[in-house]
Amino acid sequence: MSCICRGTSMLSTNNAWRIPLGLFFIVPSIVMAVIWFIPELRSGVLTASEIDDEFSALQAAIALDPGQSSYWEIFQGVNRTRTAIIVVMNFFQQASGQSFVSSYGAVFVRSIGSVNPFNMTVINASVNLFMCGVSLVLNDRIGRR
Structure with a gap:
């Protein structure tokens, strides 16, 4: 665009x-x-009998809910590993500088004065688009876990 x-x-x-x-x-x-x-549009296939089945399934799920939980649960057991993965991923995302480049890259490149800021923005967007495609392919081949 x-x-x-x-x-x-x-x-x-x-x-x-x-x-x-x-x-x-x-x-x-x-x-x-x-x-x-x-x-596959859910609202188009939902019949009256399915609504009752879905409602009873929701009631059963609510009944299985253990009740009140605290935020400390994210730091215990298996949730501790998941929390650590998310924190590390967000840290490296910010540390990579990509958010700076996508937000202020053109201003930064213009202040340097070496190359055309628009060209750098297009190159950055192209690399991002290409790498998104690569990650989709790798996700299908390698899997999430």
């Missing part, structure tokens, strides 16, 4: 802002048109 905005910024007419804004409506419009034909 940044490339489209960059390309339309050279236009002197109202199309400079209308084209990027109009592109934001393409995907939601397709989803709104096609969603009614998706057979």
Whole structure:
């Protein structure tokens, strides 16, 4: 989208802002048109008998609830490992500097004055998009656990 905005910024007419804004409506419009034909849509398949079954299943799940719990449970037993994994992941996400680059990268590159900030933003977005695809493929092949 940044490339489209960059390309339309050279236009002197109202199309400079209308084209990027109009592109934001393409995907939601397709989803709104096609969603009614998706057979797995839960609200379309739910019958009156299934509603009663789902309601009784919810009541059974509520009955199994142990009651009040405290925040200290996240630091005990198996939950301690899960909490540690999340804390370490968030630490390294912040330590990598990616949030800084995606938020202030263009301003930082402009202050250096060595390369075009827009080009660096496009390169960063392209690398992010590519690596998201790689992570999806690896997640399917390796698995989550």
